[in-house]
Amino acid sequence: MLVADLRIFLAVAAAGSLSAAGRQQGLAPMQVSRRIAALEEELGVRLFHRTTRSVALTAEGEALLPYAQTMAEAEDSVLGELRPASKQVTGVLRLTAPSVFGQSIVLALLPRLLEQHPDLRVDLEVSDRVVDIVGQGLDLALRVAPLADSELVARRITDNPRVICASPAYLQRHGRPTCVAELEAHQCIVLQAVPRWPLLVDGVLHRQRVSGRVSASSVDAVRAAAVQGLGIAMLAYWDVYQQLREGTLVAIELADAGMEQLAVWAVMPTRRFVPARVRVFLEMLEAELSSLDQQ
Template sequence: MQISDVEVFSAIAESGSLSAAARRLGLSPMTVSRRLATLEGELGVRLFHRTTRSVSLTAEGETFLPFATTLLEASEGARVSLKSNAGTASGVLKVTAPSVFGQSVIMPLIPDLLAEHPALRVDLTLSDSIVDIVGLGIDVAIRIATLRDSALIARPLAPNPRVLCASPAYLKYHGIPATMDALSGHRRIALHGMPYWPFMRDGDAVAIRAEGVFSANSVEAVRAASRQGLGVAMLTYWDVRDDLDAGTLRLIELQDVSPEQLYITAILPTRQHVPHRVGVFLERLESVLGTNGCLPL
């Protein structure tokens, strides 16, 4: 049942004729007649007695009138409510992000965000796997990976290059590799799903196999293993930024190659009618990334 058809029924009941209802709604008499016929067809009853000069409600029309009024009032109430909330951050903000990035960057934003927007709630899913944001009804996904072709909307937020790093103790004992060949002689901590480490040399893509005594399926485990001195890790800058600042990991820069450049990207299911809560969240996130995102490269 279409609200527009119910509006036609209500207008005819109030004005007493199809032509008057058409003028009131800014429609043609033919459109009004067609919409009334559609509504009667859906309900399976005749709603009006029609003569050449006027119309009047049938018994079924009288029965349907209060239901029609309730439907129209509910529809108008919904429109008013949604319009009044259009400029405020309200409702449930559903976000997904990689585990380490979500814990170290997004979680610190949440208290102030909720304090400033009392009508807002946050549902955060932390996962290093790519999730179906449309199927799960997620407002925005934060991703740090090479993006596949997709109908989804991608919005770059900040650069996030891959970096090589290791603990000071490991580098003191094994030395600091200066070239890709030298790196091949070091223990390398592998992240599942990334069997090769990608680099660029003079505009060409080159890679080295990630292999060593330890591998893991999560960024957090690889980062922890690297801090514990198990070898060299390739992660992204924002994964290890706090460790680099604290000195628990040290950056390794090779002279003959540079790691792949990635971006922190916001993925949206559509660019149309994006909720205000999403814009508020992304603004805050971009501000933090811009303030604290001075790359050491």
């Protein structure tokens, strides 16, 4: 079984079309069809349901998908190690990131990453939902929430503590809370996924009920509401670092409670055969976050 044939299989599975996969691989649709047919003959199973308009994976094709991805990544990793250091990184970096972090940090990195590696392509999904990176064939997921138990490999990138913050205008009108009890007298902007604010009281995690006239379903909306002076928000540091630096939001410290210490994590399907495209991206991301944190 040739890795080249598995790459064609992966391209067809991703594109849902023989012609689209052929364009990606530099092959005619007929060549793609023959290579897939040869792979099916070798394995003794049918990998795709074919119609005149599209192709779709069979159950056997779905089962082959993660193995094909692993073998393709293994080849990429070996070639990346053996090629001269000056060799450019190639392939498609497929990743997902939370919406605000992805837009403010990851997208800002891409021009420099792609300039340094002109043969690299990036497929970025920006979403606050937890994505099945194995099932979707992604290289990695960047996550800023507490990690659930998982068989995936998680690499810690940097600190990402929660921050209570508000706009200067709000604080001028309503004053600054100094302790947990005083939060009750303030308009707290609630992120619907986190209805209770996690606070460290005497070293123990306590989930404080808060309320206000505004709640929102996304981090971006909560942040925007806080900047507009609609209340006090609790968000992760890297979601508001730019606003804290610009002064459109001000951090609030409580005398009797500390903030939950979160982190930014890179979650990958396996620690073996990490593709060169993932390594160079994570190295650039770590350097960028370190630089921003020191400014």
